[in-house]
Amino acid sequence: MAAGGFCKLPNGSVVVALNLPSPAGSGSGCVRVLVLAQNRARALTRLRNLGLRAVYLRGNAAPPTPDEITAVLHHPDGLIWRTAPDNGVAAELSQELWHPIRALLRRPAAQA
Numbered sequence: 001m002a003a004g005g006f007c008k009l010p011n012g013s014v015v016v017a018l019n020l021p022s023p024a025g026s027g028s029g030c031v032r033v034l035v036l037a038q039n040r041a042r043a044l045t046r047l048r049n050l051g052l053r054a055v056y057l058r059g060n061a062a063p064p065t066p067d068e069i070t071a072v073l074h075h076p077d078g079l080i081w082r083t084a085p086d087n088g089v090a091a092e093l094s095q096e097l098w099h100p101i102r103a104l105l106r107r108p109a110a111q112a
Contacts, residue, residue, distance in 0.1 A: 003018070003019040003061055003062040004017055004018035004019060004058075004059075004061070005017055005057075005059070005060040005061055005062045005063030005064065006040055006057065006060060006063060007063050007064050007069060013036060013037065013038055013039075014036075014037060014039055014040055014043060015034060015035070015036055015064045015068070015072055015073075016034070016035045016037065016043040016044070016064075017032060017033070017034050017035075017062060017063060017064035018033045018035075018047075018055065018057065019031070019032050019033075019062060019084045020033055020052065020055065022104075023051070023052065023105065029083060029084065030083070031081045031082065031083055031084055031104060032068075032081060032084040033047065033079075033080070033081045033101070033104075034064060034068055034071065034072040034079070034080050034081070034098075035047060035072070035079050036072045036073065036075075036078030036079070037078070043057075044056070044057060046079060047079075050101060050105060071098045072098075075098070075100070077101065079100070080098040080099060080100060080101065081098070081099055081101055081103075081104050082096045082097065082098050082099060083096055
């Protein structure tokens with residue numbers, strides 16, 4: 001089960017954060033995905049519509065940090081990702097920049 005969580009904003013919308021296996025499928029680890037939506041169900045629907053079918057949010061074990069909330073609020077699509085740390089430490093320790101979700105989904109799969 002993927003770690004994840006959410007945070008409700010003062011305007012009523014939510015930011016959902018999920019650690020998911022990389023869709024590249026090459027065993028390249030996990031990615032941390034952030035979604036801004038009107039509610040949790042719509043956030044998960046946005047991911048499912050992009051082809052990430054088995055996405056569920058159970059509990060609030062890994063909610064988004066304030067820096068992650070700021071990053072997704074300032075992105076025009078409201079849907080971003082970056083590589084998740086291997087050891088489960090908070091994503092704020094990572095120096096990688098946030099990427100739009102299109103960059104993750106169009107990555108070519110490794111040739112066998």
